[in-house]
Amino acid sequence: xxxxxxxxxxxxxxxxxxxxxxxxxxxxxxxxxxxxxxxxxxxxxxxxxxxxxxxxxxxxxxxxxxxxxxxxxxxxxxxxxxxxxxxxxxxxxxxxxxxxxxxxxxxxxxxxxxxxxxxxxxxxxxxxxxxxxxxxxxxxxxxxxxxxxxxxxxxxxxxxxxxxxxxxxxxxxxxxxxxxxxxxxxxxxxxxxxxxxxxxxxxxxxxxxxxxxxxxxxxxxxxxxxxxxxxxxxxxxxxxxxxxxxxxxxxxxxxxxxxxxxxxxxxxxxxxxxx
Numbered sequence: 001x002x003x004x005x006x007x008x009x010x011x012x013x014x015x016x017x018x019x020x021x022x023x024x025x026x027x028x029x030x031x032x033x034x035x036x037x038x039x040x041x042x043x044x045x046x047x048x049x050x051x052x053x054x055x056x057x058x059x060x061x062x063x064x065x066x067x068x069x070x071x072x073x074x075x076x077x078x079x080x081x082x083x084x085x086x087x088x089x090x091x092x093x094x095x096x097x098x099x100x101x102x103x104x105x106x107x108x109x110x111x112x113x114x115x116x117x118x119x120x121x122x123x124x125x126x127x128x129x130x131x132x133x134x135x136x137x138x139x140x141x142x143x144x145x146x147x148x149x150x151x152x153x154x155x156x157x158x159x160x161x162x163x164x165x166x167x168x169x170x171x172x173x174x175x176x177x178x179x180x181x182x183x184x185x186x187x188x189x190x191x192x193x194x195x196x197x198x199x200x201x202x203x204x205x206x207x208x209x210x211x212x213x214x215x216x217x218x219x220x221x222x223x224x225x226x227x228x229x230x231x232x233x234x235x236x237x238x239x240x241x242x243x244x245x246x247x248x249x250x251x252x253x254x255x256x257x258x259x260x261x262x263x264x265x266x267x268x269x270x271x272x273x274x275x
Contacts, residue, residue: 002080004139004172005215007065009230010086014067014111015060021088021109028056028106029071036100039113041121048124052076052103064135064171068128075128077121078113084120086113135171139208149208150201153193161189162259164208173208176221179239179264180211183246188272189256189263238264 002010017023029052037045055071062068067086069076078086091110095102101113101122113120125131136152137144152170156163163169164178173181182189185207187200196204215221220230233240237247242255246266256263 001082001174003174003177004212006220007062007067007080008216009219011060011062011067022107024057024111025059029053030104030106033102036118039101039120039122042123042125052124063132064167074124074126077123077125077128077131079121081119081121083117084113084115135167136169139170139172140212146202146205149205153196153201156193158193160187160191160193161263163193175261176239177211177215180237181207183238183266183270184210186269188270189258189265190272238266
């Protein structure tokens, strides 16, 4: 699943454009092709097609794992979910497999939502805050400080790994960056959040931000056929490295299931009970 660094990498590419494709802001949406109408979560597909026609993209923003596109009248929200990707292609290029939702632009380009597993969602809404308000703080924002994280941890009784992946607790983390952040913080994924000492909470704050910033430096991770451009997968500390040596102590990385998700950690650097 694309997480904060992957979604942010896509956002920057769409917002800035490149030598291969123009920037998305300023583009007028002429019409939309819905090859998979279930992509549209709101309003109905027919209303979606009609209402979005003629609106101009004002900006490309991000909130958690959502791409947020303010338009002339409404806001277009796109969640890539498990396998989604979003890119600009010339209108004359043949549709690729899984180009399910295609926004035809007045410039002769198309914004294509490619989604092999068809779990992605698009929404056209007047008040995006009604959907985005349930998300937790942005982990790289200035307002997300050590005391803020410590306070949020103290109010929860769950295990660390599922908590970090809870989008209402913190926006943008998923399986990869939760594992990477916990290794940086030297915390076991099954530690209880409310039991963390102040120094451990501070280490987790640094670990979260460090893992995300590293992912951003490498344009995210490309670990599936749907992702493009990133090479953070070549810099993982623990994720997907079962049996390989820990980069800190050399012990073999272990894999367990936590909340039905594969979870990777070092048993020496991340003991289940604090020293």
